[in-house]
Amino acid sequence: MLILAAILGCACARAQWTFLTEGNVGLPRSETDAWIRLASWDADERIPPAMYERLQGHPNYPATIQGFAARVLDISRIDVSFDGICKDVSRYGAAQWVVYLHLTGGLNLPRLKQMCVSSRLLSPGRARALLLYLRYIDFVEPLGRREHGEAAQYRPTAALFAAWIALARAALEAMALVEPATNAAIAKLGERDFLHALLRHMGEGFLQASMALPQDTSFFRVFLHRNAGLQFLYWMIVMARDHGDGFPPRKPIALNISAVAQDLNVSRTHVRRMLRAAEEEGLLLRGEDSRVQFTAELAFDSEFALSTLILGYVISAVKAQRELSLQSVAAIAS
Numbered sequence: 504m505l506i507l508a509a510i511l512g513c514a515c516a517r518a519q520w521t522f523l524t525e526g527n528v529g530l531p532r533s534e535t536d537a538w539i540r541l542a543s544w545d546a547d548e549r550i551p552p553a554m555y556e557r558l559q560g561h562p563n564y565p566a567t568i569q570g571f572a573a574r575v576l577d578i579s580r581i582d583v584s585f586d587g588i589c590k591d592v593s594r595y596g597a598a599q600w601v602v603y604l605h606l607t608g609g610l611n612l613p614r615l616k617q618m619c620v621s622s623r624l625l626s627p628g629r630a631r632a633l634l635l636y637l638r639y640i641d642f643v644e645p646l647g648r649r650e651h652g653e654a655a656q657y658r659p660t661a662a663l664f665a666a667w668i669a670l671a672r673a674a675l676e677a678m679a680l681v682e683p684a685t686n687a688a689i690a691k692l693g694e695r696d697f698l699h700a701l702l703r704h705m706g707e708g709f710l711q712a713s714m715a716l717p718q719d720t721s722f723f724r725v726f727l728h729r730n731a732g733l734q735f736l737y738w739m740i741v742m743a744r745d746h747g748d749g750f751p752p753r754k755p756i757a758l759n760i761s762a763v764a765q766d767l768n769v770s771r772t773h774v775r776r777m778l779r780a781a782e783e784e785g786l787l788l789r790g791e792d793s794r795v796q797f798t799a800e801l802a803f804d805s806e807f808a809l810s811t812l813i814l815g816y817v818i819s820a821v822k823a824q825r826e827l828s829l830q831s832v833a834a835i836a837s
Contacts, residue, residue: 537687538824544682545821548711550814558810563680565750568809571677572737573744576766578669579734584640585666586768589734592727596624596709597633601643602659602667603706606699610643611654622713642666667702668692674816688820700823701816708815721784722804725777731767735777736805738763739795751802755794 546554558564579586588598600618604610612634619625625633634657637643642663646656671692679685691697726732743752758778764771778795781787786801797805 534687534690537684538821540684541682541687541817541821541824544814544817545825546818549715550811550818554814555807555810558681558814559806561681565744567677567680567813568750568806569740569744570680571673571809571813572740574673574677575670576734576737576741578673580766582666582669584642584662585669587636587640588642588666590730591732592723593625593629594633594636596622596713597630598637598642598663598666599702599706599709601634601637601657602663602702603710605657605659606703606706610646610657610659613654618710622710623718624713637663664698668698671698671701671816671820674813675820678813678817682817685817685820688817688824691820691824696827697823700826701819704819704822704826705815708819712811712815720804721786721800722808725781725784725786726805729777729780730773731769732777734767735763735774738766739797740805751806752797755790755796758793758795760793 544554558567561567575589579589588594597615597619600615600622601610604614604618608614612631615634616627616630619630620627634643638645638657642660643657644660646658672689675685675689675692679689692701726736739756739758740750740752742758743750743754743756746754746757748754748756760771760774760778764774767774778787778789781795781801782789786798786804788796788798790796
C-alpha cells in the first residue's frame with residue numbers, strides 16, 4: 504500500500520493557479536486560499552527532495568505518520584474487506600487499479616493484466632486471482648451481460664469506494680497536522696466528481712511509482728510483498744508512539760508475538776517468519792526481552808515510503824481540484 508512514490512517537481516506557478524481561483528467562483532475566499540496554499544505541495548513526475556524536507560522537517564511530522572498508521576490499523580480491525588486490501592502491496596495495487604480502470608474506459612481482466620504487467624508488481628496470473636478475491640470480499644461486481652467473445656466487464660462496488668474514502672481521509676487528516684489547508688480537500692471527499700478525479704490521479708501516480716522504483720529490495724520483500732508486512736510496520740510505529748518514541752522509532756520496541764498475530768489476524772508462526780526475514784535482511788535488530796529496533800536502513804526506507812504515500816494523496820487531491828476548476832472555467836467560457 505505504499506509507493507505512491509514518483510510524482511513531482513514543485514509547480515506553484517501563479518499563472519497555473521489563476522485557473523484554480525477562477526474555477527472556484529462562488530467558493531468562500533478562505534476555501535480558495537486553502538487550495539492555493541495546497542498548490543505549493545503539488546509537483547510532476549517526481550517528488551523533489553525539498554518537498555520531503557518540508558514535510559519531514561515539520562514539528563508535527565512524526566505525529567502525522569503515526570496518526571495515519573494508527574488510523575489504518577483501527578479501520579482494519581473493524582472492516583474485514585478493508586483489512587484485506589491493506590495486507591500487501593499486490594492487493595492494495597489491485598484495489599486501486601480496478602477503480603482506475605473503471606474510471607478510464609472500463610474494468611475487465613485483460614486491462615487489469617496489462618496494468619499488472621506494466622507495474623511489475625504482479626504477474627498476469629495473479630491479476631485473475633486478485634480480481635476473484637475482490638469479488639469475494641464484495642469490492643467488485645459483474646457489470647451486466649457480455650456478448651460472446653467479449654471480455655467480462657466489472658465495476659467497483661460502493662464498498663470499495665467507501666474504503667478508498669476512508670484511506671484518503673486517514674492520509675489527509677494526518678497531513679492536516681502539517682498543512683491545515685488540507686482540510687479543504689477532506690471536505691470534498693464526499694463529492695463524486697472530486698473523489699473520482701482524485702482516484703484517477705492516485706492510480707496514475709501509483710503506476711508511475713511502481714514502474715520507476717527498484718522492487719528487488721529488502722524493504723519490498725519483507726514489508727510490502729509479504730502478507731501483513733505493511734501492517735506489521737504500522738503496528739511497530741504505533742507501539743513506539745504509545746511508549747513515547749517518535750518516527751522513525753529510535754528506541755527498542757517491546758514485541759508480543761501473540762498480540763501482533765491477533766491484532767493483524769495472522770498466525771504467530773507468520774509473525775515469527777516476518778521477524779526472522781526482517782532480521783536477516785538487516786531491517787530489524789533483535790534484542791533482549793523480545794524487543795526489536797529499527798536499523799538505519801529500515802528507518803530510511805519507512806520514512807521515504809510513508810512520506811511518499813502521504814504526499815501522494817495530497818498531490819492527487821490538488822490535481823483533482825485543478826482538473827475540476829479548469830472544467831468550471833471551460834463551462835463558464837462556453
